[in-house]
Amino acid sequence: MQAIVYDTFGAPPELRSVPPPTPPPNGVVLAVHATGVCRSDWHGWKGHDPMIDPPHVPGHEVAGTIADVGSNVNRWSEGEPVTVPFVGGCGTCAQCRAGDPQVCPNQFQPGFSAWGSFAEYVMIDYADANLVRLPEELDAVTAASLGCRFATAFRAVVDQGHVRAGDWVAVHGCGGVGLSAVMIASAVGAQVVAVDISDDALSLALEVGAADTINAQNTPDVETAVRDHTRGGAHVSLDTLGSPETAHNSVSCLRKRGRHVQVGLLLGDEANSPLPMDRVVADELEIRGTHGIQAHRYSAIFDLIASNTVDPSTLIRRTIPLSDAGAALMQMDTDRPPGVTVVALGGSA
Ligand SMILES: NC(=O)c1ccc[n+]([C@@H]2O[C@H](COP(=O)([O-])OP(=O)(O)OC[C@H]3O[C@@H](n4cnc5c(N)ncnc54)[C@H](O)[C@@H]3O)[C@@H](O)[C@H]2O)c1
Ligand SMILES: [Zn+2]
Ligand SMILES: [Zn+2]
Incomplete structure (x- = not known):
């Protein structure tokens, strides 16, 4: 698959062919349709995040469809359109059981604790606890922008x-x-x-x-x-x-x-x-x-969008191909372009 990879912190992120991920028992692999470019990706690339161990693929705001399902996953099957909060809880610890996976000590963060979604495919662990089914009326680019910043x-x-x-x-x-x-x-x-x-x-x-x-x-x-x-x-x-x-x-x-x-x-x-x-x-x-959001709070966000009270798509000012995602990250060294940039890979979530 094609992915944006950097070999060391601060090295130019390059579009490359890398082996696609396989799902762990509790995880899934998503075919990425859209993924947002967030300043936290830039922090990661600069070496500010101790979770990252290069070579690394950034990206944590994702919308896609389920392409492969781990053997212990019960709630999800191939082809479902989903997003995921950027902090995923393990689903079993005391914090997760109390409804606060956003502070789970075993948290999974695509693009930080594992390779992220600046790629054609991304692995998401703890799928049963964290995946969020996307409403049909939400397009992939808008859905991707919810995963971190809006949520x-x-x-x-x-x-x-x-x-x-x-x-x-x-x-x-x-x-x-x-x-x-x-x-x-x-x-x-x-x-x-x-x-x-x-x-x-x-x-x-x-x-x-x-x-x-x-x-x-x-x-x-x-x-x-x-x-x-x-x-x-x-x-x-x-x-x-x-x-x-x-x-x-x-x-x-x-x-x-x-x-x-x-x-x-x-x-x-x-x-x-x-x-x-x-x-x-x-x-x-x-x-x-405040740190991310729980998967179970997405329904409140979808309700707000459905009631036409908010329209997150108005924040999206640039849609770019995957090949430009590395440059978009490097541009953040000097630039803070207004609004949100989303990488569109095609397909609809
Ligand atoms: N807590 C969380 O869960 C969470 C989630 C997502 C992002 N973040 C973090 O939130 C921060 C913002 O992310 P973003 O993607 O919106 O960043 P961004 O770079 O897009 O936006 C930052 C804004 O701050 C403005 N700014 C710069 N100096 C300023 C000053 N002195 N006074 C007022 N404004 C100033 C910039 O012009 C820019 O518009 C980052 O640190 C990111 O890593 C945290
Ligand atoms: Zn947990
Ligand atoms: Zn983010």
Whole structure:
């Protein structure tokens, strides 16, 4: 099969012929129809993710059909159109049994703990616990974009942020995750202030429902600017970039008893970034992390899409062939093209 492979961290990812995967007893192999290009793939390629051991195939936002089924898989058969959350739980540990596979200690992550979906075929382990059947009306390209960024944003806003109608919400960083968060928070009735350093990203944020925008590059004091725009501070604020600065801004711009959700990754030296803990105590702020989403929450996402309240396809700005996926990853060194890029391999999920 054809796949995008890199041999060492930072080496140019190349389109190559490699042996196709076979399913382990609890897994399946998917024929990939579409796969999203996410900044977490870039983090992996740069060597920021200790799970990866090159040579490696990136890709974790996938839509496809089941091509082969492992001997212990009961719920799935060949030909079914599916997607999968990028963090898959083992299905048997205490976290999985409690309904929280997104923090499973034995988690399977395509494109991180195993070869990913920048390929014609990808193996997905723990299939019974994690595969999600796609509704017929959802096309493969849109479905692929849900797997990580949109689904992550849904959990961040709805399940971890508990955003409610009438809340003021600040979103720091309007890439794929942030724009999804803007769209979902607006859909549940919040007023969203979008923060970014790119005017293109901010105009997209307005298109998908932001009430107001702040360009952090021209704003010396983002905290005060958000407070002004939100009449005293955000009820909920999300760092959807993952940087010491945006994490700090996100906590600082909250009103009393507000809630910060950390979505963007802070890795390596940034993992111990300082936050204003004096404010956390005095104002009873809440700080929460969020990591992927459970397979069982996809039905809520599909309901939101079916009700026409959100349309994730409006975030997709580029559809590229598999042969261009390596270049798209390398481009992220210097560029943050607005919206979401999806690799289309053909076929319909
Ligand atoms: N927690 C999870 O489960 C999870 C899931 C998916 C992705 N992620 C992570 O979320 C992060 C965002 O991913 P993405 O694909 O949306 O990234 P992206 O690169 O597409 O978007 C980042 C955005 O932040 C903006 N930005 C840069 N500097 C800024 C600043 N100082 N203030 C405000 N905005 C600024 C950029 O212009 C860009 O629009 C990454 O760290 C990714 O790895 C986490
Ligand atoms: Zn588990
Ligand atoms: Zn991702």
